[in-house]
Amino acid sequence: MMLVTACSLMPLAACASRADVLTFSGSAVGSEGAVVRRQLERFAASHPALPVQIRVTPDAADQRHQLYVQWLNAWTPDPDVLQLDVIWAPEFAAAGWIQPLDGFDQSANDTDFFSAPLRASRWLGHLYAIPWFVDVGMLYWRTDLLAAPPATFDALVAASRDAIANHRVAEGFVWEGARYEGLVAVFLEHLAGFGGRILDDDGRVAVDTPEAIRALTFMRRSIDDVRVVPASVLTWQEEQARFAFQNGRALFMRNWPYAASLMRQPAESAVAGRFAVAALPRDAGSSMPAPGSSDRLLGGSALGGSVLAINARSRHPDAAWAVVRYLTDPEQMLERARVVGQLPTRRSLYDGDRLGGLLPIAPAEARRLIDRAIPRPVTPIYTQLSGILQIHLHRALTHQEEPGSALSHAANDMRRALAAAGLPGGEL
């Protein structure tokens, strides 16, 4: 502890004499890897005292989670800076693996960030992470086959059946339905479209409400009854859905913003220049909060994205904080938006024209989507709750269980897990 303090009070050069490096871990493949490497090189050039290295971690979220658990539970001081999925922040904070950031100079931060990712970065009143980029679930649709995106599930189904019947596409709507975190995001969006939530306003489990049963029943019926969603989605993650849409096989796709910039490359994409992005549809009969009733953006998007946190055992917390601040400053966010199409977490960047043409949708629309996006429950046992939900959703979708019974089992198991952890929301 003394060493760390001494180190942090001295100029960085004094610490670097111990031949240390500052390590960053996160997505390091493809253009996402290239942009972060470039940004860290620029950071290192302006902070020559401490070399910065990237620790490559798996891109699959659950595998990265496992690796982080192994590292952090062993109290390794390295990596110093961690890219966390927004849903992990409370868990890592509660476990004492990442450090509260309140002690650092917050002047450059705070006020400008979207509130939902910032709320998800807090635990017990302390800030533990800085939102890096946001993801929101979106409806990709084919502009060459449709005049306008559907606002309701009924319209989506009708348009899909029509396009399939006319042999314009093989599939109507594709989404991520494998038993993994993506399925929870897709369910949450259907649920929002039917007016439901995973946890209600008081933090109580609400996945066994009539809205939830209707949402899951709709998802299942769209696969094997109205047949607008292929049964293959039950083994698909984001990339398989993207391939299907990119090859022109589907009329609609639910996916995160990253898919847009990849599908705009004509060399790889059969739909380059022939797709657009809109808000997800909703159920016509369900009342959704609709501020500004004229806009079409009424469905609910799941809020995803990444936050940056500092290892609680980092030997260079101040340098790590400098990296976090550098990566989350407006210019670097704009560069990320430009290169990989990721949505910045700072609201002010959506003003004016700075993001114009960089995002799959107009900046003002994107900001509205993010403002209404629905975070997944902010709790240290989120991965466990999600695991329970994934199993029962998947059981219902693969006809091992009826939607109503699957959701009531899921709700009971989730309540039991919350109660066992002594967390609120476990009351039956």
Added chain:
Amino acid sequence: MTSGSSTALERRETRLAWRLMVPALGLLALVAAAPLVATGWESLHRHDVRLPWLGRPFVGFANYRQAFHDDRFVTALEHTVVFTAVSVTLELSFGLAFALALDALARGRAVARVVLLLPWALPTVVAALVWRFLFEGQSGIVNATLVWSGLAPREWLAGSFSAWVPIVFGDVWKSTPFVALLLLAGLQGIDASLYEAARLDGAGSWLRFVEITLPLLRPALVVALAFRALDAFRVFDLVYVLTGGGPGAATEVVSLYAFTTLLQDLQFGYASALAMLVFLMSFMLALFCIPRLRVSVAPDR
């Protein structure tokens, strides 16, 4: 006098033997016993890494009681037992057939043996990825073949029964060679004159197989059974890569559930209890098999 010195010598020899065994025993204690004891001790605590404020209270056997009231664990245990029974039965049957065929082969046995070993040499994860590729989606080779022969394709990995097909297939494909080679060695150890004598006595090929081959092959069969059953009971990588335990939890096995409880749910105490249960059950299986390994090679009839 003589007998006294002999006992002293014996004692000295025994002491020397123990001293010589100390390094091996120490190593064994370090790599096998220590982690086991640590896991066992951890399993007697409620330890949830996500909830450090709960501390790490000693709870006795509460985690074990919880396991047997945990539907997910009990179901996973059922899956594991059925998987073990089915795949080991298939492996022993196919392995025996291959071994008999190889034994009958007049030439080319060495080449055949190498070819047979290929699936065994491939890392399980790689093999599982290949199987997944073959079974996944409408354009996978399995579905393409079904369509080509006029049958309806299916989502293999999304069916609670059909998802087992690539798993069992993968395990049988990988492990049959191992069984076959083990049994081939057993077959080649059988004295050919026994068959000759039986033939002179007028025994047909079936009778020779049942009366000579099977009894004399029993030690090799038991070894193969023990190895395969222990391995299959602890199956992890194949299921992890092929289905991840899905659809739903239809192909979840005990090792996978213990792994999920540890690394996804971070319930270290409970996960340790699950790991101990997997260990204890494998251990009992081994205890059951070991006495049966010491079968006399000559039929005692």
